[in-house]
Amino acid sequence: MKLKEIFVTSAFRENSVWRQILGICSALAVTNLMMNSLIMGLGVIFSLALSGFTISLLRNWTPRSVRMMVQTLVIASYVIMVDIFLKAYLPDISKQLGPYVGLIITNCILMGRAEAFASQNKPFESMIDGIGAGLGYTLVLLVIGFIRELFGFGSIFGIKVLGAWWTNWSIMVMAPSAFFILALLIWFINVKYYKAKV
C-alpha cells in the first residue's frame, strides 16, 4: 500500500471518530476551547505516531499473549512524555486539560491503531498511519471546538471575533452541547459522504 493511501485512509476514509466511534471521551471533554483542542490533538498525534512506530518495531519480538500489555506500556511512556512536556512549558493548558492528557492512554484510538495496523505493518508505515489517524482526530476536535468556542465565548483561539452585541450561549460551554454537536457532525458526514438517507 502506498504511503499516501495509508494516510488518507486512516485520516478521512476510516476516521477514528466519525467512522469507528473511538476516542469520544476526550473529543467531547476538551473541546470547549479551541486552544485546548489543538494541544490535545497534537499530543494525540505525537503519541499515536511514535507508539505506532515503536510497537511496529517490536512486533516480531512480542509474544502474542502479552502484546496488549506491551502496547499499553509503550503508549503510556509516550503519554507520560506529553504530560511532562505540557506541565513544564504550558502549565495553564495542562491544568485545564487535567486528567484528559493521562486519559490518552485509555483512548481507544491508540489501542485500535496499535492492534489493527502497527502490529502487522512496517515501522515507517505505522508512523504515517498514526499521524493520519491523529490528524483526523484533531480535525474533529477543532471543528467541535470552533463551534463551541464561537457560540460559547464569542471568540476563536481566545481572540474575540464577535462584538459586544453577542450574548454567550452558556449551554455551549456545558457538557450537553458537546453531545449534540458530535451527533450532528456524525449525521452530516454520514449523509454527505456515506450516502445515508436523511
Added chain:
Amino acid sequence: MDISAFVLFWAAIFTSNILLTNFLGMCSYLSVSREVESSFGLGIAVMFVLTVTAALNWLVYNYVLVPFNIVYLQFIVFIIVIAAFVQFLELVIERYVPALYYTLGIFLPLITVNCAIFGVSLFMVIRDYSFLQSIAFGAGSGLGWLLAILMLAAIRRKLKEKLVPTGLQGVGISLIITGIMALAFVGFSGIVQIQ
C-alpha cells in the same frame, strides 16, 4: 478538599456524573447499551471495580509513589494496578462463583480499557482526595455510570420500533439522547460543587 465523603458520593452521582459531565467511559457506554440486561451487568462490574481500584490506587499513590518520589510514573502504575485487579477478579469469580462468571465475566476484560476507571484515579490525585473521599467518589461515580447506561439502554429499547433517519441511527441518536440526559442532569448542578 474538605467535603465530607457522604456529600462527595451524591455529588459524583448527580452533579458531576462521570459520564454525563466528564464524558468518561463513552466507548463501552455506546456499544453495550443495546441490551438492558448486559448494561446492568457491565454497570455493576464497573461500579465494583471503580470502588476497589480507587482505594487501591490511593494506597499505592500515597504509600509507594509519593515516598519514593516517582509520581511521574503514576499513569503506568495505575494502569497496571487496574489490569492486575481485573485479572485477579476474573480468576476469583471463575473459581468460586461460576454462575456470576457467565453473566459478568465477559465484561471484565472490557473494563480494563474503560476510561472511567482510570479517569477516577486521576481525578482523585488531581483533586487531592483523602482515602475515604476516594472510596466515596469511586462508588458514586460507578453508580452514576450504571444509572446513565441503564437509562440509555431503556430508551434505546423503545427506540427500536421508531423511525430514525438512517444517518443518525446507532451512535448518532444515542449521542443526542445522552445530550438530553446531560441537560437534565445540569439541573442538579446547583446543589453542590466539587470542582
